[in-house]
Amino acid sequence: MANSAPIGIFDSGYGGLTVFRSIADLLPQYDYIYLGDNARAPYGNRSFDTVHQYTLECVKWFFGQGCPLVILACNTASAKALRTIQQRDLQGLGADKRVLGVIRPTAEVIGNYTKTKSVGVLGTKGTISSGSYEIEIHHFFPEIKVHQMACPMWVPLIENGEYNRPGADYFVVKYLDQLISSAPDIDTILLACTHYPLLINKIKKFLPENIKVVSQGPIVADSLSDYLLRHPEMEQRLSKSGAKRFFTTDDTADFDMHGGAFWGERVKSEVVNLG
Numbered sequence: 001m002a003n004s005a006p007i008g009i010f011d012s013g014y015g016g017l018t019v020f021r022s023i024a025d026l027l028p029q030y031d032y033i034y035l036g037d038n039a040r041a042p043y044g045n046r047s048f049d050t051v052h053q054y055t056l057e058c059v060k061w062f063f064g065q066g067c068p069l070v071i072l073a074c075n076t077a078s079a080k081a082l083r084t085i086q087q088r089d090l091q092g093l094g095a096d097k098r099v100l101g102v103i104r105p106t107a108e109v110i111g112n113y114t115k116t117k118s119v120g121v122l123g124t125k126g127t128i129s130s131g132s133y134e135i136e137i138h139h140f141f142p143e144i145k146v147h148q149m150a151c152p153m154w155v156p157l158i159e160n161g162e163y164n165r166p167g168a169d170y171f172v173v174k175y176l177d178q179l180i181s182s183a184p185d186i187d188t189i190l191l192a193c194t195h196y197p198l199l200i201n202k203i204k205k206f207l208p209e210n211i212k213v214v215s216q217g218p219i220v221a222d223s224l225s226d227y228l229l230r231h232p233e234m235e236q237r238l239s240k241s242g243a244k245r246f247f248t249t250d251d252t253a254d255f256d257m258h259g260g261a262f263w264g265e266r267v268k269s270e271v272v273n274l275g
Helices: 016-026 048-064 075-080 082-093 103-112 125-130 132-140 154-159 166-182 196-205 217-230 252-263
Strands: 007-011 032-036 069-072 098-100 118-123 145-150 188-191 212-214 244-248 269-271
Touching: 007 016, 007 048, 016 032, 016 217, 016 252, 032 048, 048 069, 048 075, 048 082, 075 082, 075 103, 075 125, 075 132, 082 098, 103 132, 103 188, 103 217, 118 125, 118 132, 118 166, 125 132, 125 145, 132 145, 145 166, 154 166, 154 196, 166 196, 188 196, 196 212, 244 252, 252 269
Parallel strands: 007 032, 007 069, 032 244, 069 098, 118 145, 118 188, 188 212, 244 269
Antiparallel strands: none
């Protein structure tokens, strides 16, 4: 990919691969680089300052690889780092570069899914405690009630390959019951963590049929497609050979083994040292 200008896709670990897959399926013509900061994952329980520091280091790495556009396919990074990067850091990194997240595109459309105007948001502790989804959803749909629930056991279950096994049922039911009991009128649940689509079958199994479960991948992909249509100056800079490369800050064998479950087929990664 010499002299290329790929789109960068970032996550603290594997979850962003579910978003990347939706983007690549919709927009296969572009070149892409994916980076999982697995050596420092998970980000969910880390402070705002730490998440900003880690995310900024990764964004700088993407820019060094020739990416003019970086997608933070990570809800925690989007919640805790994106605004500061956009409003402060990009000024010194290049006015012609862009960093986008996953929260705003989701908030822009989530109101179209609900009839009862009551939405549940499931995410990591970091994403939920930031309040980002409630703020953004109310910006676009002030009439909607947002009910949030942190699900701290879900990411460890998924990353340890337990998401399809009976042992996961207890923790799926636990958080869903807590959410629904707090707001029985919920008719839409947003999976505000890119890991959670791997649990979607179990989630649907334990929910009433009238409740929609919304994953972010297709929403973010549609939003990116629209962004590129509205910004031809960026779209024309991007290289288009359909190339995809996967990077991790940790062990490549481990990334390849776990990453395939999120990507949907085998991946072959390369290691990068951000130090």
